[in-house]
Amino acid sequence: MADDEGAAAAPSILRHRPFLLFWASRVLSTLCFQMLAVAVAWQLYALTGSALDLGLVGLVQFIPVLVLTLPAGHWADRGDRRAIVAGCQGLVALLAGLLLLGSLQGWLGREAIFVLIGLVGCARAVEAPTMASLLPGLVPRASFPRAAAWSASANQTAQILGPALGGLLTLLGPGAAYGTAAALLLLAAAAAAAIRAPRPVRPGDARGLAALLMGFGFVRRHRLVLGAISLDLFAVLLGGAVALLPVFARDVLGTGPAGLGLLRAAPALGALAMSVLLANRPLRPPVGPRMFGALLVFGLASTVFALSGQLWLSVAALAVAGGADVVSVVVRSSLVQLNTPDEMRGRVSAVNSLFVGASNQLGDFRAGAVAALVGAVPAAVLGGLGTMLVALLWLRLFPELRRLRDLDH
Template sequence: MPTEPAPLRRLPRFLASQSCSTLSYQMLAVAFGWQVYELSHSVFYLGLIGLAQFTPQLLLTLIVGQAADRFDRRRIAQGAQCLQAAGAAVLALACLTHLQNLPLIFACAMLTGAARAFESPSMQSLLPTLIDEAHLPRGLALGASARQTAVIVGPAAGGLIFALGADKVYFSCMAAYLLAAFWLHRLPGSTRSASKAPITLQSALAGVHFIRARPVIFGAISLDLFSVLLGGATALLPVYARDILHTGPWGLGLLRTAPAIGALAMSLYLARHPLRRHIGRKMAWAVTLFGLSTIVFGLSHGFLLSLLSLVVLGASDMVSVVIRSSLVQLETPDAMRGRVSAVNFIFIGTSNQLGEFESGVTAAWFGTVPAVVLGGVGTLLVVMLWRRWFPALFARDTFGDSSSVKA
């Protein structure tokens, strides 16, 4: 039986689990990036980290969506978190025994990607079962605030702990993942979906068909995909930290933290002042600002200006994230949330992990700075094209009513 939405009192345990998992993942990202660049001195290899995480996510999309709609979502997420803890433990032991190498790091990156492929859709589809729809936009904003707090603390903590030893970072990640699983265990009741439909190819592809049949949702998800795919510069932050801005691991941690600071500030604002009107227009302006701040970061050679541009980048991206997440969650039936969330997660993974691969490849071809600037320009072009191709998205006025269009 599906769980009835509960008051916001259940939310803190969910947010604690989400925050611990995000904290660990962000520390892992710092350790992965610094160790790979230190061992290879190659921007192409930095891009391969993203590809290593994205590939299993893509291959598992149809499986994880079905799983989240048929089994206990809480148990699926717990298992994924424990698997990621095991991967971090392996890397920690490899560092202690001086056996760390590029193949092992990439193998653990693939393991992390596979585990997150199960964890993220399960967590996304779990949240709407814990609170009622009236509180969902606020709950999503609070969730974004907690997640971005972890994104702020994670890279900075990862950089500082890395200075004490790579093994200590990985052991810290292991502990955080296990704590995340503990907080999920503290959630009361079953989180099993009510889906009883037989397993067929049509049911597996239902999430894809659902999104494609709704231009507003498809436009929002694809706009976020291509803007971050082209405009994402996070894969190249180790290069900026070491070769352009001339800082150490601590500087890399601060650079990775800066977008989260902007995102946290914006999510806290949106939790207090939820988006209600002109959401399509606001999304367009947010993605435009994301592209402009990417260009500024790419051209900057000053540490403070780089940090500021990344803060603005994170704040503008958060507006887009909240709008996209609210549209997906409010307009998807619970029995399909797992499959829709899985497809949504692939779009996010494409923009993030595959975007990191794209940044590494273009940086290897054109150079680091031109690659970032061209990505920002590409984001601005995407906004112009999406205005023409998805007019319903940019005309959308409010959440929850597909007929609510503002001319």
């Protein structure tokens, strides 16, 4: 961790050059990934007309997460984290360039798209835990909660702007989106490479599988970290309703694609607003009860969305849910990073990334499977109530979280 400069350093976080480079790199990387997702989906569906192929795009990107996330955490703890991040972004820039070249020359078919997007998934699987473990070494310890909030705002901003920009560029042809993404990714890689950060302390003598699994061992031994990560896992697993938004838009709210767009943007807009608020006014003690309160609000807002029959109320409920979720994200990321020694941050961040990826993917599956059995509205109601039940259960299972006063425990 960078030297502690005290709370007085917190207001100057946006003038801290290493953090600004990190923020720019993350914004550009996530923005370009969203652009590529839109362009690839559009081009693939135009080529094959298969909805199954669209689902396979997600699968070929999720498999690398399962295979590479734990090794990526080990690499992050043994190598130069900024170089790994820059290398991953440079690789995705190259792959975007190949997508552009294949589109222009006419050889980009179904199989080639799957291969290239699978390689993009490999790069992203390595980049995510490495970037998460890089941030704590760039800012004073007292400033980390603000930095985490600004980092979350970067992610939300990119998730809002990326699909829109990708869609506009795809109107000119998928090649326009690929070329723009390749150029911006090179800028992201340059920003990451320009970061000045200390090299991490090399871990001990563990090798092979034991070294890869040390992150799980650390999480299991530290109940604050275990409680925060597992709470977020089950809350998102039960409360997520993104997969059901097309059903709600058409069959429940009676709206069209424009309404669906509003529903999809609402959680990110609420999350962005809360991220900016927390960056300027960090959570005050006691942090633990505030986190549990935010999760109860998330579950309640999800339930209101499920029962709403009005588009405006549904959008408002999703925005509230997105804002409440960011509180949990900032608390979890701060607890994980501030309570993990630097030589373990890569592997613990990898465990966190694996849990987050699993909760999002399995949460969509859970929502779809339950909706197929009982309907979309009951499925979403059960998810919201389930999230509130998990929050109440974790209050008893992890009293350390309930009693938590501040993030720098």
